[in-house]
Amino acid sequence: MVKKILSISAIIFISITSYGQDVKKESEPVKTKMDVFASKTGSITKFVDTKLPKLKATYESSETRVRKISNGSSNAYFYQIEKTGKYNNTTASIEYSDLIEVLKAIAILKAEVNSDIISNPDYMENKFVTVDGFQVGYYVSQGKAKWYIKLEKYGSDNTLFIDNGDTIEAAFVEAKNKIDDLKK
Numbered sequence: 001m002v003k004k005i006l007s008i009s010a011i012i013f014i015s016i017t018s019y020g021q022d023v024k025k026e027s028e029p030v031k032t033k034m035d036v037f038a039s040k041t042g043s044i045t046k047f048v049d050t051k052l053p054k055l056k057a058t059y060e061s062s063e064t065r066v067r068k069i070s071n072g073s074s075n076a077y078f079y080q081i082e083k084t085g086k087y088n089n090t091t092a093s094i095e096y097s098d099l100i101e102v103l104k105a106i107a108i109l110k111a112e113v114n115s116d117i118i119s120n121p122d123y124m125e126n127k128f129v130t131v132d133g134f135q136v137g138y139y140v141s142q143g144k145a146k147w148y149i150k151l152e153k154y155g156s157d158n159t160l161f162i163d164n165g166d167t168i169e170a171a172f173v174e175a176k177n178k179i180d181d182l183k184k
Contacts (some may be wrong), residue, residue, distance in 0.1 A: 055168075105128030108118055
């Protein structure tokens with residue numbers, strides 16, 4: 001009888017302990033590439049912003065910039081898009097290598113949009129998502145495509161709707177070119 005009670009107690013203890021560890025892992029915030037680079041301790045970190053033209057969205061315009069972060073002898077470059085909301089601002093920080101991948105994805109999405117419209121679905125969504133949760137894509141509904149970018153993985157009021165993929169592509173090409181100039 002004592003062995004059964006000890007066995008049951010051990011199982012309950014292990015279950016509670018492992019559940020407690022799982023909850024802790026879920027509550028830890030996910031760090032973006034910018035968070036990881038900018039939070040290095042023991043060295044001086046410098047942020048330098050270079051403004052770019054506003055990104056014209058359907059209902060509003062958003063501020064854009066290139067942010068150079070220097071940490072010790074290392075530099076990193078991010079394209080930032082900031083949407084001003086009613087209660088707070090939402091900012092996407094797209095690291096340079098992700099920016100290159102987004103540009104490749106936009107080219108593919110632009111090549112597919114017309115055939116997706118012609119297929120006349122009730123609803124279809126086609127998108128690309130970076131590791132940090134930034135999204136670019138479009139949805140097709142009622143015979144029309146609507147492009148969007150989602151600045152952050154979580155939260156509300158973080159989506160910009162844009163009239164066409166060319167506007168998004170032009171902004172991202174300009175950001176890439178500015179970063180290339182700053183790297184010289």
